[in-house]
Amino acid sequence: MEFVHKSVLLGESIDWLITDRDGIYVDCTMGGAGHSKGFAMQLGERGTLVAIDQDDDAITAASERLQGMPCKIKIAKSNFKDFGEVLDGFGIEQIDGIFFDMGVSSYQLDTPERGFSYMNDGPLDMRMDKSGRKDAYYIVNHYKEDELAEMIYRYGEERWSRRIAQFIVSERAAAPIETTFELVNVIKKAIPKGARQDGPHPAKRTFQAIRIEVNDELNILEKVVTQAVERLKSGGRIGVITFHSLEDRIVKQTLAQLAKGCICPPQLPICVCGRTPLVKKTGNIVPSDAEIEANPRSRSARLRYAIKR
Structure with missing residues (x-):
């Protein structure tokens, strides 16, 4: 591409x-x-x-x-x-x-294998530098629930951060969350339907938070x-x-x-x-x-x- x-x-x-x-x-x-x-x-x-x-x-x-x-x-x-x-x-x-x-470049957002976008299905990555050790997969599947909640609230300013963290931890207990769409689906389940009808895409703030954490922005x-x-x-x-x-x-x-x-x-x-x-x-x-x-x-x-x- x-x-x-x-x-x-x-x-x-x-x-x-x-x-x-x-x-x-x-x-x-x-x-x-x-x-x-x-x-x-x-x-x-x-x-x-x-x-x-x-x-x-x-x-x-x-x-x-x-x-x-x-x-x-x-x-x-x-x-x-x-x-x-x-x-x-x-x-x-x-x-x-x-x-x-x-900003994240359009190329990074639009390349599914980079894992930046909640609009394209791809592996959970989000590393600006592909040689970096910590990626989105590690954060989503290894951070403790309180660490996830704090990160999503602090970097995403997401009001449903605690609920999203709970749902992520519950979901990954059955099987690792591996792709962007899998994570999007978890986030949609976590945010009440009424809160999802207005405003930006329900996953936008959480994806922003994870990207900032991955790249220490x-x-x-x-x-x-x-x-x-x-x-x-x-x-x-x-x-x-x-x-x-x-x-x-x-x-x-x-x-x-x-x-x-x-x-x-x-x-x-x-x-x-x-x-x-x-x-x-x-x-x-x-x-x-x-x-x-x-x-x-x-x-x-x-x-x-x-x-x-």
């Missing part, structure tokens, strides 16, 4: 991030190179794009799509949390811009955003596309903290913390109505941004 992915907020991301044709830019979540190619096409021959992804299929597809770009291209297989090590390996200290797209986000800002040159830009409230809240709060100056208690007559703001001009952009109509998966997307002081 060809690696196809429709990039969200593409024009807005390019317009925000790229300010110097000769600059060094980092796409920490290259995927199928939708954003990466857009960034690269705005750079000149002295510019550099570092593109990072942990998915072998993405790297294969993106490597082809980034051939013939006007700038220097450096591709690395790594998790976005390790972008600093990638830059160190290339001998790069400071950068002009850094970008993260936290949220635990590293605050630290990564802070490290990314630290690697920027003065005036450098960061952009982060989020797709659900949990990750959006983390990015928003982290950038807000980095924009703060003194954090001393108000009763102190003078500042003793010596803290100065690291970023300015924080804000966000959401997709246009036209983009949402053309690509419904973009509906929940939000581009958070800031400039290094």
Whole structure:
């Protein structure tokens, strides 16, 4: 299956991030190179794009799509949390811009054997990096009931988390839950019929929670955003596309903290913390109505941004 992915907020991301044709830019979540190619096409021959992804299929597809770009291209297989090590390996200290797209690619969702989608039947997997040891099958069939309930509630914001966990544990006692559709059926049994009639697909929140757990997506986000800002040159830009409230809240709060100056208690007559703001001009952009109509998966997307002081 060809690696196809429709990039969200593409024009807005390019317009925000790229300010110097000769600059060094980092796409920490290259995927199928939708954003990466857009960034690269705005750079000149002295510019550099570092593109990072942990998915072998993405790297294969993106490597082809980034051939013939006007700038220097450096591709690395790594998790976005390790972008600093990638830059160190290339001998790069400071950068002009850094970008993260936290969404799952259309290719991953639409490829049943990757196990990301509740709309396609496939093995319970959900690993972004297929060499990773922990997959969705392990979580569903080996986590304790209270661990499942906590994970589904915390990462999926699912009100029926305890009931879903109970049903999963009961079902797997008879036989392991092996496929995405088997899990979907368990979730549908767990959620009362009346609660399933409105809102998103009944399995959406649980699948989101398991995917986040498999790939450790949220635990590293605050630290990564802070490290990314630290690697920027003065005036450098960061952009982060989020797709659900949990990750959006983390990015928003982290950038807000980095924009703060003194954090001393108000009763102190003078500042003793010596803290100065690291970023300015924080804000966000959401997709246009036209983009949402053309690509419904973009509906929940939000581009958070800031400039290094």
